[in-house]
Amino acid sequence: MSVRSKVIEAIQQIAKEQHVTLPVLSDDLSLHETGFDSLAFAILVARLEDETGVDPFTISEDAAFPATVGDFVRAYENVPA
Amino acid sequence: MSPREIFALRDHLGAELTGRTLSDAHHVVSLTDILSQTVLGGRLRELSGRAVLLKLSDQLRSGLAMIELDGIARRMLLCPPDLNPAHLDALIADAGVDAVVTDEPDRWAATGVSLVITAQLPLQATAPAQTERATEWLMLTSGTSGVPKIVGHTLEALTGAIVAEGPARGPAPVWATFYDIRRYGGLQIFLRAILSGGSMVLSDPHEALADHVVRLNARGVSHISGTPSHWRKLLMSGSAAQFAPGYVRLSGEIADQAVLDGLKAAFPNSSVGHAYASTEAGVGFAVNDGLEGFPANYLGNRNGVEMKVVDGSLRIRSTRTAHAYIGRNAAALADGDGFVDSGDIVELRGGRYYFVGRRGGIINIGGLKVHPEEIEAAINRHPDVRMSRAKSRKSPITGGIVVADVILADGTDQARAKEIRDQILDQCRAHLSSHKVPAVIRFVDALDVTPAGKLARTDA
The missing domain is CATH 3.30.300.30 (ANL, C-terminal domain)
Structure with missing residues (x-):
């Protein structure tokens, strides 16, 4: 499974658990517009870390938290395996 | 003024109750004629009035030494098996220890402790001793880091709940516990076995759970206690099916509804109860209605135990609490009114208090x-x-x-x-x-x- 589809699947799973209705997840959708609160993002990052072995937001101190869905996915894609 | 009569453990033992035993995975010792035997090589007299550190590698000799020392030594400090040896010097200084009972005398040769006595099996014959004094019982808290605190008790405080409950009806119980008897929870069971005229089967950390259960069955254990974690392990082990104790007791951690229900399902003919106790606060109460938490009307004064909730934590005042922390820089154990703060946080919901956790946790x-x-x-x-x-x-x-x-x-x-x-x-x-x-x-x-x-x- 590609990194992108892992991230999207995790977002959809958490949305279901948190009873969040997601808009269409286009790359330029701002993370704010997903309807996720900070707790939902924290869960997402923790689960992706377990699945992919990386947490791109802790690895680098100066990593800015992404603004859009596309930025978020790329943060995982750009981590060296 | 005549001194108050002092009872020590030996005064609860005697030849009139036959068939009583204290056993572990390797030995069975008769409690019936224990008063004319010695685990201390007959050297009990030398320990009269001393502050004795009890540092043994097994529970059986520890229990036998407690029976001999109580009422003779001034103090005895019980060392649990997991005590970090690096803390011994501080504990010895704080408790003013001037004698050690051990099974490893060589390890004490170069220390400053002047009197080292070896506890040994088999027991030797000796003349029965007479109770001389109320020995102070020193126990250690089970905190995870730093030097454990020394908690001072008397036998009277330690056995307050046992005496209040009165003698067990029916045949003399055979007690067992998954705890070590050098911890408060395990010591309660050891004392119950002694005071109730019954027997006790000790645990062994090196024994597989299935073998332990076989031994509990073989010795006819009727009453058994452990923490919810101990019981969950037993329920998971598949060994519970072979075991049918009459009384199952939980203490030491929060007994949630799941573990209570699990035990009730595993032991349909047993009474399952959970007790609230801590090394410092003593035995607070027992709950036998099968539900987690405790009824709100337990607060106030009930059977000599006063309880209140302040800032969310349970506070207890009774004659069963420890009397002090022991040592040079020991903090106060109770507040100005004599209440011990248990540090256990409770929440009131629908007429019942539920334990939600430890303040420090x-x-x-x-x-x-x-x-x-x-x-x-x-x-x-x-x-x-x-x-x-x-x-x-x-x-x-x-x-x-x-x-x-x-x-x-x-x-x-x-x-x-x-x-x-x-x-x-x-x-x-x-x-x-x-x-x-x-x-x-x-x-x-x-x-x-x-x-x-x-x-x-x-x-x-």
Whole structure:
């Protein structure tokens, strides 16, 4: 499974658990517009870390938290395996 | 003025009750004629009035030494098996120890302790001793870091709850516990066995659980106690089916509804009760209605135990509490009114108080305080869950999130793991506020339990 589809699947799973209705997840959708609160993002990052072995937001101190869905996915894609 | 009559352990033993034994995995010792025997090589006289450190590698000799020393020594300090040797010097200084009872005399040769006595089996014949004084019993707290605190008790305080309950009806009980008798919870059971005219079967840390259960059965154990973690391990082991004790007791950790129900299902003909006690606060109360928590009307003065809730924590005043922390820089054990703060946080819901956790065990989740025990109780409600542990994990987003390690019941189909995980999460969302719901659930085969029988919480 590609990194992108892992991230999207995790977002959809958490949305279901948190009873969040997601808009269409286009790359330029701002993370704010997903309807996720900070707790939902924290869960997402923790689960992706377990699945992919990386947490791109802790690895680098100066990593800015992404603004859009596309930025978020790329943060995982750009981590060296 | 005549001195108050002093009872020591020896005064609860005598040749009139036959067939009483104290046993471990290797030895069976008759308690019937124990007063004319010695585990101290006949050197009890030398320990009269001394502050004695009891540092033995097994519970059997420890128990026999307690029987001999009580009423003779001025103090005895019980060392649990997991005591960090690096703390011994501080404990010896704080308790003013001037004698050691050990089974490793060579290790004490070069220390400053002037009198070293070896405890040995088999027992030797000796003339029975007479009680001389009320010995002070010193126990250690089971905190995870630093030098443990020394807690001072008297036999009268330690046995207050046992005496209040009165003698057991029916045949003399055979007691057992998963605890070590050098800890408060285990010592309570040892003292019950002595005072009740019954027998006791000791645990052995090197013995497999299945073998332990075989031994409990062979010795006819009727009453048995342990922490909820001990009991969950037994329920998971598959050995419970071969065992049918009359009385099952839980203490030392929060007994949640899941473990109470699990024990009731495993032992349908047993009474299952949970007791509240701590090394400092003594025995508070027992709950025998099969429900977690305790009725709100237990607060106030009940059978000589006064309880109140202040700032969320349970406070206890009674003649069963310890009387002091012992040592040079010892803090006060009770407040100005004599109440001991248990540090156990309770919550009132519908006429009943529920334990939610330890004050010192709070984990921080994004700035919010969370008791891991509360989350574990919600997870443990799932019928396929045997045991769980919640903890915090760092999060770059919120600072911290809750993660949980879960042990599933034996024989759970691994293919159902995802379904069970979703059910657990649904259940947690129904009972907990959102920041307490685990972000990640991991299924594991085992969880660490401390030597004191409690779920290991390294991050607490």
